Amino acid sequence: MSFQDNKFPIILGTVTAVAAGGLIFWGMKSGGKYATAKEEFDSAQAQIGKMLRANIPPTQDNAREKEKAVTDYEASVADLQKAFDPLRQPKLENIEPSEFQNALLASRKDLIAKFEASGTEMPETFFLGLGKFSDTLPAKKDTGMLNFEMKAFANLLTKLAEAAPDKFKNAYWPGLPNPPQEGDAVVEHPIELTFSGTEASLRKFLSSLDDSKEYFYIVRTMRVKNERASAPNASDARFEKPEEAPKPADPFATGGFVFPDEDPAPAPAEEDGGAEGETPAEEETPAPAPEPEPAGPTDSGEILKQVLGSEKLDVFLRIDVVQFLEPKTP
Known part of the structure; x- marks a missing residue:
């Protein structure tokens, strides 16, 4: 049987085979995409289910802690307002x-x-x-x-x-x-x-x-x-002048000082004309005066107090x- 006699069946069979192959290839390719999409869907669904089953905030513990924090804050504000009540003026x-x-x-x-x-x-x-x-x-x-x-x-x-x-x-x-x-x-x-x-x-x-x-x-x-x-300087300081100490008495002024091997000199007659033959009262030798204290402050800090702050x-x-x-x- 020649090709010419069977031309139509041969062509139909060839086209059918090619079409069938194309359909098989497309089916296999689409099946792979479906499998991938199905896998992704199942994974997302599993994640959603896990999140729904999880005990995420706000939980009952979170709610109690939040309520306590708000209550404490309101109490502190009320205490602060009460502290200022004495300073609060009437309307x-x-x-x-x-x-x-x-x-x-x-x-x-x-x-x-x-x-x-x-x-x-x-x-x-x-x-x-x-x-x-x-x-x-x-x-x-x-x-x-x-x-x-x-x-x-x-x-x-x-x-x-x-x-x-x-x-x-x-x-x-x-x-x-x-x-x-x-x-x-x-x-x-x-x-x-x-x-x-x-x-x-x-x-x-x-x-x-x-x-x-x-x-x-x-x-x-x-x-x-x-x-x-x-800046201030030392000339700005003002100090009170110390009182002058009395001068020590001159031991030779009264004639009462003598050496050990000498006789004491006679006391001079009183100018106011005392009675003749009367012995004048013995004069006391004045005690030496205390040495004067050094003038001015001895602490440098005292000088600063006089200069600064005025x-x-x-x-x-x-x-x-x-x-x-x-x-x-x-």
């Missing part, structure tokens, strides 16, 4: 503007008397930093906060007067702070003070701020400058008076 109530102005003038008069009593030089114009209200009435809505500031500044300046600096130069008030917002716990009222005095007066003033029982003060900025541009200081302070608001109930 600020607005007053009449004329009443505030009269109180400002009365407080000014009282403070001037205190500074004069301590010997502190005062500026020509002094109104606790609130001088703009000496001849102008404030808005009534601001008088509550202004009244708080006036009392706090008066208390602060009273402590400065008690420290007795040499000169009180200025009190600057930058203005009212912003009204408190929701969630605020405090409002800070700033004031700036400038004065000059000794190191002891500055130390006493700062210590008094820490000991205050009426208001809570925070020193935000402090600048201290020595009035002297050069300079005047120029002081600038920015202080915040803290107003504690009523605590919020959580």
Whole structure:
């Protein structure tokens, strides 16, 4: 049988064989991809199952620890609020503007008397930093906060007067702070003070701020400058002159000194004309005077005390008076 006679069956068989081979190859290749995808799916599913079975946070122990931490924090905040209760001012109530102005003038008069009593030089114009209200009435809505500031500044300046600096130069008030917002716990009222005095007066003033029982003060900025541009030297020391010791008596002045083999010289007659034949009373030989102590300090540290610490200081302070608001109930 020739090819020509069986051309169609041969061609059909060949095509069928090729197609079958292609299908087999494609099936084998697709089966490999399926197996790989199935393996990856099974692995991911196993990981998910493992995570679902694991005891991951938040666990009951974690929840109890978190609850305890929050409770402890709330207790510490409550204790802190209670500690500041003595410094917490009542709710600020607005007053009449004329009443505030009269109180400002009365407080000014009282403070001037205190500074004069301590010997502190005062500026020509002094109104606790609130001088703009000496001849102008404030808005009534601001008088509550202004009244708080006036009392706090008066208390602060009273402590400065008690420290007795040499000169009180200025009190600057930058203005009212912003009204408190929701969630605020405090409002800070700033004031700036400038004065000059000794190191002891500055130390006493700062210590008094820490000991205050009426208001809570925070020193935000402090600048201290020595009035002297050069270092001190020995010529700055001032010592008290020691008292001069009395000179020792001259043993030959009275004629009472004699050598062992000589007779004592007769005592001279008294000038006031004593009775004839009377023997004058024996004069006592004065005791030798003690040797004078060496003048001046013997310890070099004493010299430093005389030289250092006597300079005047120029002081600038920015202080915040803290107003504690009523605590919020959580």
